[in-house]
Amino acid sequence: MVPITTMHYLVVAASLFVLGVVGVLTRRNVVIILMSIELILNAVNLNLVAFSRMWGNLHGQLFAIFIVVDAAAEAAIGLGILIAFFRNKETINVDEIDLLKW
């Protein structure tokens, strides 16, 4: 078996990233779109940790921790907006959220 290199991790991360992009672009449910954004952030984190291993320093891992903080803030705000919106319009489909689209 070939040994696992940085390239293997990059390909896995690229696949996860593209899966997240497909979810954001094609789904209608806002909750699933937010989960797809989490997939994208995870792919970026995997890249950062793989590069951290490749260069032998810890800066990539520190950036990954900051991105986790960012993901937590983003999830809290996004789900707060979602609850406020659901209370007003009784829907969570993005293509029915078109008040600003003229």
Added chain:
Amino acid sequence: MNPLLNTGAAPVATPFFFYLLAGAAILSGLLVITRRNAVHSALALIVTLLSVSGLYLMLYAPFVAGVQIIVYAGGIMVLFLFVIMLVNIERVSKERQFNRIWPVGLAASCALLAVFLAAFTKGKDLFHDRPITLPESTNTQQIAGYLYGEAGRIGQYTFAFEIASLLLLVAILGAVIMTKKKI
């Protein structure tokens, strides 16, 4: 003395485990974006997060793996499940799941994947193949040195760490205010 003790976690980090974890991550990522029921998507996303955490362990990043499990799988996913239970999923799961322009989105994503793979094959030489083994046993200590500082001096990332705490405070306040009934 056992020679395996000196090589850290190398005996565990076999190619078999890498392919297992990567396959689990990608398969459950596929489930996340295709399931009709949002609760099933959330559970599949938890499997993805745990697999990625295992990949972090294979990359000699135990602290990031722990943060991934505690913050993502333990905190953020519970938040998601709460919100899924709060909004009405019965009606949504009976409707059309994909929007009208989904072929365009799928084609654009395939183009993005092609760009990634082309960049990886063209630039293969940039990613050198001799990963330096990071000291795993002092990983958390070194990260703390960067975040909090060590030996009486503030760390390289201490200021960014404080800003991150401010960001979390703002996010909490925003979430609380937005979900209030009357502002």
